Amino acid sequence: MTEEKLDIMKTALGGEYRTRLNRFYKQRRKWEPADPKVILSFMPGSVVEYRVSVGDRVRRGDVLLLFRAMKMNNVIAAPADGVIRALGAQVGANVPKNAPLIEFE
């Protein structure tokens, strides 16, 4: 029998189990709820135009900005009522994925 040094895994049945952990398990990140106060870019692109300014009070569904990505001016709307605290990107400048576009109070 080959001797292999195994990892330890806690199981739902209680107790610990000697087993081999794979890369996905080891690299798992702790879950965090998404921050409802920030709107992030869903992919790399650029802001075509902001339709709101800092301090504006917006309602759910109001158009906040147009975001150019995938050959499309994507309409980004407010997910909930709120007040704009900051505009995260410069109009026309390329931003990476998950860059803050809007911050709410």
Added chain:
Amino acid sequence: MSEENKITDLKQRIEKIEEGGGPKAMEKQKAMGKMTARERIEALLDPGTFHEYDMFVKHDSIDFGMQGKELPGDGVIIGTGDIGGAPVAVFAQDFTVAGGSLGFRHALKITKIMDYALNMRIPLIGINDSGGARIQEGVNALAGYGEIFFRNTLSSGVIPQISVILGPCAGGAVYSPALTDFVFVVENISKMFITGPEVIKTVLGEEISAEELGGAQVHSEITGNAHFFASSEPECFRQIRDLVSILPASNTKPAEKIAPEPPLQKYDISKIVPNDPAEPYDVRDVIRSLVDGSRFIEVMELFAANIVVGFARIHGETVGFVANQPMVLAGVLDCDSSDKAARFIRFCDSFNIPIITLEDLPGYLPGIDQEHAGVIRHGAKMLYAYSESTVPKITIIMRKAYGGGYIAMGSRHLRSDFVFSWPQAEIAVMGAEGAANIIFKKEITEAENPAEMRKLKIAEYRSKFANPYVAASKGYIDSVIEPGQTLQMIRHALKVAATKVAGRPAKKHGLPPF
């Protein structure tokens, strides 16, 4: 006992069983904002049409203090009734009786009504509200789940199967809904997961609420386990009735044809899609402009909203729509939208529902996360589903049809019966910018003014390829039509394809890239 007394006795027995877990438990159920199992059946079916079976079934477990324990109906109600005058089979777990826990007899009642549904070729609707396996019954409870899963699988593609999650549905219990065709959830009431928050906390030390882990919103938006989201139980039952009414009762019978109705005038197809290919719009308005009464039953509205799928009627007959949604993620294809479309296409094909594809997409979503999530095998499901389906297939290319997206969205090459294109369509292997940079790389870099040359070459590529006429010259497109002619073309195509005969080579079954 006299005959009269026997009838009184029967009535008393029924009354006792209909009380379920008793008034206290019923009140508790209502305090949680939930309807009782019997109220749910009442709300689901046409008034007065429910007929119950196996009411007097009792459990026969004796271990762990179960002997002699009264569990009315063993915690589940089964029967048949009507939706819109057509019969359906129903089971509803009763949370007031031992937490709706699944014991062996409870499972046998469910499998009995499942067998009825399959044999009679009528839809099955299961209302789930259960704490899980009845642990006192040990492996017998597990056997019960297994028998249910087996029947779900056998019935798949024969009768429509609907699961309604109206309470907890955890552990093994989740896999029956997962094997059915449509899962309905209700805000704040539905909870589905394999391992609950307590186990996650024990094993991983992570804290999360049941709602955040497996609530209605999560399954509708993130996991794709649910197909219909409602904010209340009555709304949920209305949704189910609408869906059942538009579907065939089985794969051997077409959906009921109803009186045709024109689409509402306010949806003018020639005004919905902007000419500028960078301008988004709501593709559901295009669907509404084509269908009877502009009524569209959208499936999985919140999940992978970059593709829209659902049912509607054209000239009184049921059709399925698959449409890119430019309003969300520019309408790209990705892992989730491919899964969503593929499953919907296979449902339509199983139940002989014609598929209409509305195409306008820039291509597949680029990204490391997409590649690592397996967009190759997920995307392949869609190719498989379109290629495999033999129902009438009609494709309208409205605006953009680029690259792999052109092939995937019901192209001629995957055996669409009719492919029509609007004149503003751009059909090419990739966008003009990208293509020009590759094809004319040398010309551009060696030019005196590369920027100017690039612009020139992009324009050249666009005028040559960004139109439907190259594809039409090869016969890949049957007709280039004005948007205003779309409905007329679809209606004619449906008429012609109604008698379609298409075969597949004999096989045990294919191997879709699951």
